[in-house]
Amino acid sequence: GIQVEQSPPDLILQEGANSTLRCNFSDSVNNLQWFHQNPWGQLINLFYIPSGTKQNGRLSATTVATERYSLLYISSSQTTDSGVYFCAVGDETSGSRLTFGEGTQLTVNP
Amino acid sequence: EADIYQTPRYLVIGTGKKITLECSQTMGHDKMYWYQQDPGMELHLIHYSYGVNSTEKGDLSSESTVSRIRTEHFPLTLESARPSHTSQYLCASRTGTYTEAFFGQGTRLTVV
Numbered sequence: 001g002i003q004v005e006q007s008p009p010d011l012i013l014q015e016g017a018n019s020t021l022r023c024n025f026s027d028s029v030n031n032l033q034w035f036h037q038n039p040w041g042q043l044i045n046l047f048y049i050p051s052g053t054k055q056n057g058r059l060s061a062t063t064v065a066t067e068r069y070s071l072l073y074i075s076s077s078q079t080t081d082s083g084v085y086f087c088a089v090g091d092e093t094s095g096s097r098l099t100f101g102e103g104t105q106l107t108v109n110p
Numbered sequence: 111e112a113d114i115y116q117t118p119r120y121l122v123i124g125t126g127k128k129i130t131l132e133c134s135q136t137m138g139h140d141k142m143y144w145y146q147q148d149p150g151m152e153l154h155l156i157h158y159s160y161g162v163n164s165t166e167k168g169d170l171s172s173e174s175t176v177s178r179i180r181t182e183h184f185p186l187t188l189e190s191a192r193p194s195h196t197s198q199y200l201c202a203s204r205t206g207t208y209t210e211a212f213f214g215q216g217t218r219l220t221v222v
Contacts, residue, residue: 001169030208042148043213050208052152086152088211096141096160096207097168100153 002091005102013077013108021072023087031090031098032063032074034098038083045073046085060086077108113137116201116214123191123221131186131217133201141185143202143211146170153200159184191221 003026013019021034034046047061048056049070052057054061058077064071074081087096114135122141123129133142140161145153146169172174173195174188181186184203188195198218 020211033211035213041200041216041218043200043216045210045212048210084150090207096204096211097143097155097158098171098202098211099155100145102152105150 002029002086002089002094002099004089004099004101006087006104008104009102010105011107013106013109014081015077015079015109015110017077018073018075019077019106021074021085021087021106023070023072023089023101025068025070025087025089027091029065029068029089031088031096032070033088033098034061034070035086036081036083037103042075043086052099055094072104077106079108079110082106096105096108114201114212114214116202116217118217119215119218122217124222125190125192127190127191129191129219131201131219133184133186133214134182135212135214136179136182136186136201137181137203137205137212139203139205140181141204141206142178142185144168144174144176144186145200145202147174147200147216148212149198149199153218157186187206191219196221203204 067110146155154170156172157176
């Protein structure tokens with residue numbers, strides 16, 4: 001099956017800093033989502049982005065499907081951005097099923 | 111805003127008990143999924159359904175079972191809970207293959 005690698009595994013920032021999270025995948029994808037898991041365990045949808053670029057406030061994402069990676073940008077980070085960020089992908093063989101990466105643990109200090 | 115609900119949010123139960131974790135969505139989505147997540151780890155697919163009377167096992171082997179009698183409802187059952195079943199269980203749904211998936215709030219299960 002498709003493999004998903006996220007980097008870095010851990011990231012510690014001061015409030016106000018910018019960051020880039022990366023998601024590499026091993027095969028062509030037709031589905032890609034970024035999620036934020038809050039401290040209560042809930043997965044919050046950030047972006048559905050199998051290709052192209054999207055922006056939502058301080059967050060933006062870019063997927064370069066031909067090169068098999070996606071980037072999540074967080075600007076002017078806030079303490080509420082802390083949590084785990086997951087990339088999840090689907091390919092032709094998996095249909096609508098999503099395969100998750102191991103996540104990036106982000107800690108934003110005041 | 112996604113309308114997908116899981117109950118209970120937290121459950122502590124003794125070994126050997128039968129439990130059912132509930133998942134309901136009001137969006138009319140055909141596709142529904144159950145994922146299992148240990149603390150600090152990635153999510154693993156354990157069951158999925160593409161519609162009423164359709165259920166399939168996922169990538170991670172699980173002793174749980176599921177049913178899909180109604181479009182909006184996708185319960186997960188453990189016939190005899192064991193401490194190794196302690197984990198978080200997350201339910202998701204989507205309308206089609208090339209659409210956004212939405213997750214419920216999850217159920218944290220502890221088997222003592």
